[in-house]
Amino acid sequence: MKWRMIGLSLLLWSICVTAVNAQGSSEYKQNVDTYRDAYSQYQIKNSAYISAGTFASEEELILSAQKMLVSRADVWASYWQLEKTTILGLSHLSETQKKEWQKQLNTEISSLAAHRAKILAAKTKSGLLTEAQILNKKQETYSPLAFSANSIIASERLKQGITSLQVFNQNLAVRVNQQQLTNEQKEIKNRGLTVNAERLGKLLDKVLKLDTELKDISSNATQTSFVKIPELAGPLFSELSQLNQVLTELSEGVEW
Amino acid sequence: MVDIEDQSTFSGSQAVLQAPPEMPQPTQTGLQKKLTITVIVGAFIILLLVAALLSPTKKTKVQEVIPSPSPIATPTLSEMKQQIIQNDQVIQQANPEENITLPPEVDMEVDF
Numbered sequence: 001m002k003w004r005m006i007g008l009s010l011l012l013w014s015i016c017v018t019a020v021n022a023q024g025s026s027e028y029k030q031n032v033d034t035y036r037d038a039y040s041q042y043q044i045k046n047s048a049y050i051s052a053g054t055f056a057s058e059e060e061l062i063l064s065a066q067k068m069l070v071s072r073a074d075v076w077a078s079y080w081q082l083e084k085t086t087i088l089g090l091s092h093l094s095e096t097q098k099k100e101w102q103k104q105l106n107t108e109i110s111s112l113a114a115h116r117a118k119i120l121a122a123k124t125k126s127g128l129l130t131e132a133q134i135l136n137k138k139q140e141t142y143s144p145l146a147f148s149a150n151s152i153i154a155s156e157r158l159k160q161g162i163t164s165l166q167v168f169n170q171n172l173a174v175r176v177n178q179q180q181l182t183n184e185q186k187e188i189k190n191r192g193l194t195v196n197a198e199r200l201g202k203l204l205d206k207v208l209k210l211d212t213e214l215k216d217i218s219s220n221a222t223q224t225s226f227v228k229i230p231e232l233a234g235p236l237f238s239e240l241s242q243l244n245q246v247l248t249e250l251s252e253g254v255e256w
Numbered sequence: 257m258v259d260i261e262d263q264s265t266f267s268g269s270q271a272v273l274q275a276p277p278e279m280p281q282p283t284q285t286g287l288q289k290k291l292t293i294t295v296i297v298g299a300f301i302i303l304l305l306v307a308a309l310l311s312p313t314k315k316t317k318v319q320e321v322i323p324s325p326s327p328i329a330t331p332t333l334s335e336m337k338q339q340i341i342q343n344d345q346v347i348q349q350a351n352p353e354e355n356i357t358l359p360p361e362v363d364m365e366v367d368f
Binding site (some may be wrong): 022025028032035039046065068069072075076079082083086110128133138139142143148150153154157158160161164165167168170171172175178196214223226229230233234237241247248250 | 298315330331335336337339340342343344346347349351352355356357359360361362363364366367
């Protein structure tokens with residue numbers, strides 16, 4: 001009954017999280033596109049101002065710079081929002097850790113909202129430049145934070161996969177033992193399920209080690225460090241997929 | 257100073273110094289006995305009451321009302337099917353290539 005409830009809860013949880021994440025992800029992508037367009041427009045207006053040097057071209061440059069800086073704040077805000085939603089949707093992460101992340105990311109989101117308001121209030125080139133420099137400074141801390149958030153997401157998702165297979169492994173064992181199979185067939189399947197359960201346990205240990213490895217990198221992470229996550233987590237994911245395959249094979253011939 | 261060797265000094269008051277005649281002791285032992293008996297009887301009654309409450313007949317009645325669950329719950333067909341779908345979904349999400357959302361690469365150079 002316990003395993004059954006865990007299985008059902010995980011399923012419902014993952015469906016809800018997937019739906020919310022898809023929405024956040026699409027908003028983030030849209031904001032990235034908006035920012036790129038705004039930045040291109042700003043560059044065009046800047047060139048026009050440099051060549052014309054008129055009051056009208058300056059006005060246009062200020063407006064385009066304002067729009068670009070607002071979209072830059074928006075793209076970061078939607079990124080942290082997406083990371084927050086994903087982290088809060090991790091079923092294995094403790095409530096304390098979730099609250100810590102929520103607090104930290106809410107701080108960033110609020111700070112970006114305040115920054116956005118100041119940009120909209122700034123009407124001069126110098127005022128906009130000051131705000132741009134403030135965000136530039138702030139962005140230096142963003143890569144380690146983003147790396148840390150993605151590390152948590154990667155390892156927790158692996159843990160979630162392991163639990164999911166553990167539940168299935170357990171349920172399959174129950175089913176096999178209650179079925180009309182020969183003793184030899186039961187023995188073979190039970191042996192396979194025992195080995196699989198052990199391998200899942202060992203895989204979980206490896207994921208816990210991965211947590212430490214990624215944590216060590218996160219403090220000095222840059223944009224290029226992100227490749228380390230799939231590099232380190234990839235082999236564990238392959239192993240997880242392989243164990244899922246083993247379970248699928250073991251479930252063959254078992255009548256539901 | 258009083259010479260304690262001088263018996264004559266105390267002769268007049270001998271009657272006073274004599275131990276009082278033995279009075280019948282208050283029935284303290286009797287009370288204690290009664291109290292002990294009361295405690296023992298009380299404890300015995302409580303024990304009987306507890307035993308009556310926990311008697312097998314009562315247990316059987318409760319068990320008759322609430323059937324005990326089977327020791328191992330067999331997953332149903334729909335539950336197992338749901339789990340197979342869920343496994344694929346959860347494992348797909350665990351792919352580190354797919355579950356990383358890279359932060360935006362924004363231009364830091366803003367100049368007028």
